[in-house]
Amino acid sequence: MDIDTITEDDMRFNPPRFSENEIAAKVKAIYGLSGLWSTLVGERDQNFRLITDGGQKYVVKIAGPDEDLDVSDFQVQALIHLEKVSPNIPVPRIIRTNAGNCLSSISDSKGVSHALRIVTYLEGIPYGEGNFPDNAHLQKIGAFQGEMVNAMAGFSHHASSHFMPWNLSNGVAVSKDLWAVAAEDVKSLAAPLLPRLRDHVLPILNASPSQVIHNDAHPYNLLRQDIESQDVTGLIDFGDMVYAPIINDLAVMATTFQRKNINDIEIVTNLLIGFHRAHPLTDEQVSLLLDAMILRLLITILLTDIKINMEAMQDPDILTDRVEAFDMLQRICRIDHDGMVNNLRAACGYN
Template identity: 35%
Template sequence: MTELSTTVPALAPAAVEALVRRVYGIEASTRPLAGERDQNCLVEAADGSRYVLKISNPSESPAVVDFQIAALDHIARMSPEQPVPRVVRTLAGHTQDTVALTERVRTRVRMLTYLDGIQIRETVRTAAQRRAMGAGLAGLNRALHGFAHPGAAHDLLWNVATAHRLGEQLDSLVDGKQRALAQAFMTRFTTHVLPRLASLRSQVIHNDCHLYNVLVAPNDQARIVGIIDFGDMVHAPLVGEVATAAAFHMAGNADPFEGPAQFVAAYHAVLPLTGAEQEVVADLLATRHLITALISEWRAARYPENRAYIMRHNPAAWEGLAQMADLSRDTARDRLLAGVNVHVPTGATP
């Protein structure tokens, strides 16, 4: 929990602009962007170019920062058509630099290209858009297949495969009904999912493909033009990627499985889920809601000044758990996989 327990860096705008000038040779104005662990800034250069400057949380491991940079460079080399940010080199030709937060604390700084587009959360969701997101994420996972880095196995709470480590947070839930609901899904995870995870495919995944992190074209809101925020990347079971992303499509329809089913079917058409993955994907969708609820409740109490950002997914997470509470595991699985007609052999590869 170290990264989530350390205050986000807060360099003043003038200091950020001086940093951009010194490290990148760019005269620019800056303004803050939201972030959970890092200080993020939009950099607007005099010539109209825009970038995103990321000042890492000082508790973030240097290996993790290297990992995130290396992954973007890997995608740029292996699959340049992917709509992801590019790493901007410093004046010295490096992918990152350091900055002093205090006399005794230094941290890493890096800059990425800014992608234009509309966040999907600001659009009217459609079936075509969900299918585009599913296919797009599958394509990104194909691009990341085979990528390896020492920092990829870092310890991350936002990993559905390690949800059991949040068990101690259950007792901190004040609402008794919410606590019972969370406990039921934690038991489902530890009993039915956790023992199977080691046998499933794993690779580096984006791990945060939600409606804030996917951009679409203004004139075609079913065309994906950007996948951003690689801060939660981790080496983990591939099916966790699918479940995590699908969880964000439950809200907004009379049938809460309509959107997730469309998303999963499109993903499966590009990168088929194995039979074993299909058996647990709905469980992991619920697990994503569970960890969202637990982590956001804990962090909002700890950092009330950032409560609006931290709690943005909290209501939907509790709603999703409530909608799944009375369904059997088999029923939830079948409804989520309604658009997946063919079970492929366990062990299939991208």
């Protein structure tokens, strides 16, 4: 895909709209499961929680009409890989159909087929709720994600390089067509950044060590036991997974684990220390982290603005994401870039 000719339509999020009864009938027929249904949020998938009469809990996911079946299989095979090579890492497990298949499908009223899969439901409270982690636990969270990178290191799939809007190194953040229709506040803030990001940062970033990464380890996808507990008990939502630079995985965490009145740099540094302890990064990778964070923030603002423009009713969570990303981008633009990079390098033992 030519990033400079990408349009808002290419970035559209289009989850399906099946009724609960339609999904319940299909799941009972092919999985033999039934029970109490409730709706879960989803950006591109339509998601339900199913609690059976026996108390087992599952997540039922129906892919959008634009998602290729190979991409759904990519996500399924990644979970199967993790179950085989790192069974102690707490992620959802794939539930097979009565026929033993990992994936099924359901057709809508227009005859369009949608991939359907079921995974186990992970209990826990997201880090986005309750007490914010202290420095020691931020390092544990970073280490958990570093261990996830290690576990995914041997995994490959032919659909791993599919176009993923949230892949911060794919060039979306510097797309000329998207910036032409961007809101004026972010356009003026980002204008001085874009030439260097496009001509210098992205080529180096895309040449850095890469593999399949989760790409969405934010505070509402990482779980803990309760609102006071700090240890990671689960990682959910593999829908943004993609083959990309490893440092991107840390950049997602570093831009989303933020809290008002808490030092951004201190949070980023502690996540980095933990990640680096579990998955050692090169000096160049560490030096790319701040720029990768900037790319993530730009994409967050661009994509949330697209969602806002396309949706008649504005989700307050989307508006909050936009405000928080813009505020953090402003803060980063005010700091000494080279000084912060050197501080991050020093935290990893690079002088």
